[in-house]
Amino acid sequence: MCALPLFIPIGVTRLMVMGSYLAIFAMSWDMMSGHTGYISFGHPFLIGLAAYVTAILSNQGGFQPPHLVLPMYVTIPLGVVAAAGGGMLFFLPSMRARGPYFSLVSLAFLVLLHRLVMVIRPEFTGGDRGLVNLPSVVMGAIPNYYLSLGLMFVVAIGLWYVSRSNVGSVLKAIRMDEDVVEASGISTYRFKRFAFLLSAVTAGIGGAFYTHYLASLIPRRAFGMTFNLDIIIASVIGGMGTIVGPMFGGYFLTFILEYLRPYLYGQWRLFAYALLALFIVIYRPRGFHGIVQDGVKWFRMRRGEVYG
């Protein structure tokens, strides 16, 4: 994968970058929602927090005096810290609101931040038009390819390790029956808090680097339904609660959206992939990860290795 840019056209390299970031967001969503069952409709809130903090503080074309413009190696960690704080804000309602109620509260957070950047100090946030000409961490498609891929692998390996450990088992048990986990002598409070924090930190890492890659931050995009649903759908069609599934889902979604472009006109493209997502959710709720698992099982049964 490291040598890939040598063989693929530059356009595909750019797609890989987009795929890597969507994969990070999908895995981050999976850590919180796919594992614990607290389905968040407000993940862009966490991503947006990190993006705005790093964008505002590092924006040379902005209205702040030059001595307040900070280098990115300061602003990106600050953005991640902001996202972590946002994750803890998410955690508060999760102690009281479960199921669809949590989803609604998480959506409210997203709307709140969207409105907030419109009304407070538009000279800093850019208001409705957002921020442009942000500094880039690295220039060009190929360096960005390595940067995004590196980030993606770090996030993937970290989250995958947690998911495979007993922490992952406990989180999945919380998804199935939270009260019973508590009655097993485990503080569900503590494990949820950890999952939310980890999810927020990874969302922050993705959000901060992504906004510098795009060199712009447009609130209509960042807080729009399309981006929000892309994250959730990538995670769901990949296979919730598996980390590897959402990672694959991130790339899959990016590529299928691009390659449908010549065949389907405008909104039909979005319609087609929404339809695909719907079918997978209804008929294969465990996503691609589940399909692969079932396939392997079927293959082994055919070879007579496993019975039942």
Add this chain to the structure above:
Amino acid sequence: MAKLLEAQGITKKFGGLVALNDLSFHVEEGEVLGLIGPNGSGKTTVFNIIMGDFSPDSGKILFKGEDITNLPTHQRVRMGIARTYQVPRPFKEMTIFEDVRISTVSPSIIGCLTEKVMVYDAVIKKILEDVGLGGRFSMYPHELTMGDLRRVELAKALATNPRMVLLDEIFAGLTVAEIEEIDKLLIQKREEEGLDFIVVSHDLKALAPLVDRVVVIHFGQFIAEGPFDQIVNDEKVKKAYLG
């Protein structure tokens, strides 16, 4: 003998309904207590309050002499109280082995991240064999009968390494042979590991060989207590059951 668990004047109201009314009872160390009463008399509510699923409107719960009324559920479990649910609540997408393993994991995040997944495998296998589920470790809950699901409940409770287990209708829907098996297991656990039990059951026959003492409640109120034989012949108890 010292009191292991003590309920002092527990009152719990749900809206206008008084589920428990100034109920007091205790369990002595080394004792098995039966808790009986007609349908809707508040037996499961007693368990929910002991476990901390909700807090009583007034009254106190003491365990090993400590006031646990305001402790969260998981801390009570760590102190040594475990329960089974009347309607089994297995984790639906886990094998029964994975299910029981949740009861053995470390309480801390760091512990959970670093401990080997296999640490307690032998312990879990032993418990599952004890309750009569040997050789069915990798089955999912939907493949099991109600009787087996109740065994899983029991295995989960035992895997928390309890001092005392609250058994909610553990015999319901089991065959006579199965009831005998569970009775035997509980008596063995009591003798070997010194576990205490509170047993809620409609099946008084299943209780008979197990319990030292029975507490009867009716409409959330204490009616009678005493040895099993005495209780089943008590006039007030008969009246409560037969109306």
